[in-house]
Amino acid sequence: MNAIDIERLCKTYRGKRGARVVALTDLTLHVAAGEVFGFLGPNGAGKSTTIKILTGQIRPGAGDAKIFGVPAVSPEARGRVGYLPENPSFFHFMTALEYLDLVGRVYGMNKQDIRRESERVLSLLELEQAARRPIRGYSKGMVQRLGLAQALLHDPDLYILDEPMSGLDPVGRALVKKIIRELKKKGKTVFFSTHITADVEEVCDRLAVLAGGRLRALESVDSLLHERIEGYRIHGSSPGDEHSQRLVSPSELKTTLETLLQADFQVERIEPVRQNLEDFFLETIRGDSDANK
Numbered sequence: 631m632n633a634i635d636i637e638r639l640c641k642t643y644r645g646k647r648g649a650r651v652v653a654l655t656d657l658t659l660h661v662a663a664g665e666v667f668g669f670l671g672p673n674g675a676g677k678s679t680t681i682k683i684l685t686g687q688i689r690p691g692a693g694d695a696k697i698f699g700v701p702a703v704s705p706e707a708r709g710r711v712g713y714l715p716e717n718p719s720f721f722h723f724m725t726a727l728e729y730l731d732l733v734g735r736v737y738g739m740n741k742q743d744i745r746r747e748s749e750r751v752l753s754l755l756e757l758e759q760a761a762r763r764p765i766r767g768y769s770k771g772m773v774q775r776l777g778l779a780q781a782l783l784h785d786p787d788l789y790i791l792d793e794p795m796s797g798l799d800p801v802g803r804a805l806v807k808k809i810i811r812e813l814k815k816k817g818k819t820v821f822f823s824t825h826i827t828a829d830v831e832e833v834c835d836r837l838a839v840l841a842g843g844r845l846r847a848l849e850s851v852d853s854l855l856h857e858r859i860e861g862y863r864i865h866g867s868s869p870g871d872e873h874s875q876r877l878v879s880p881s882e883l884k885t886t887l888e889t890l891l892q893a894d895f896q897v898e899r900i901e902p903v904r905q906n907l908e909d910f911f912l913e914t915i916r917g918d919s920d921a922n923k
């Protein structure tokens with residue numbers, strides 16, 4: 631069974647004086663249980679709107695969203711999801727322990743489990759030292775880590791994280807990526823939005839690119855990074871010359887090599903050139919804005 635099934639989702643916001651903002655158009659997406667899925671898109675692409683529908687906070691205008699086969703709005707779906715909002719904010723007068731106690735009770739956990747799991751997630755997010763301090767004194771990165779801690783508390787099967795690396799320093803980002811990898815090892819599903827391609831490259835199995843509220847690409851990270859060869863770099867030297875290199879497209883490789891060998895070019899190495907995720911992302915969203923001109 632899939633962890634997430636999104637079918638033909640549409641959402642239009644109605645602003646003041648009847649102004650309409652189309653946030654999602656016909657979005658269809660399936661995420662398998664056990665996958666780490668990166669939801670990429672530029673600002674305003676519709677990522678948070680999709681996540682709000684998946685977490686039952688807003689209703690779509692049309693289409694369907696399911697979590698483990700049940701409607702996203704159902705209590706059963708909510709119980710299986712750990713959610714990190716884009717800008718988490720908490721009751722500032724509470725300590726992290728008090729806040730986690732509240733979250734645990736909302737999820738119907740008993741006292742013992744709440745205490746044990748709070749200690750586990752606070753230690754995972756390196757917040758033990760701050761556990762008894764009011765949240766008002768937390769830095770931005772600490773608030774973000776507490777946001778992730780509360781999403782982990784009830785040990786759900788699916789984690790829906792809206793920009794989990796936002797506001798974190800390189801140490802915090804590495805920590806969050808490590809946690810995502812560990813969740814995958816435990817068979818959990820992680821769906822997270824971001825505009826940072828490097829984060830997707832490091833931890834995701836698959837990615838989707840959303841732009842202008844439409845799905846623009848759906849790819850396996852492995853095949854994108856390792857299978858698609860954009861060209862070849864030929865290293866070598868001509869008679870009496872220093873080392874040189876040439877970049878050719880896959881279709882030019884054969885004829886270029888023949889020409890070089892006829893001219894007594896000594897080929898030392900032929901290196902495939904692959905696209906990186908940043909290029910792919912920029913190309914995809916550039917294609918989108920060109921198509922909309």
Ligand SMILES: Nc1ncnc2c1ncn2[C@@H]1O[C@H](COP(=O)(O)OP(=O)(O)OP(=O)(O)O)[C@@H](O)[C@H]1O
Pocket residue numbers: 643644645651652653671672673674675676677678679680716
């Ligand atoms: N409550 C709202 N009322 C009106 N328009 C909205 C509302 N929420 C979002 N929008 C609009 O819907 C579109 C999609 O917004 P959304 O927040 O889903 O994008 P996003 O991809 O999460 O962007 P970002 O990366 O900047 O967080 C944008 O044009 C946004 O202005």
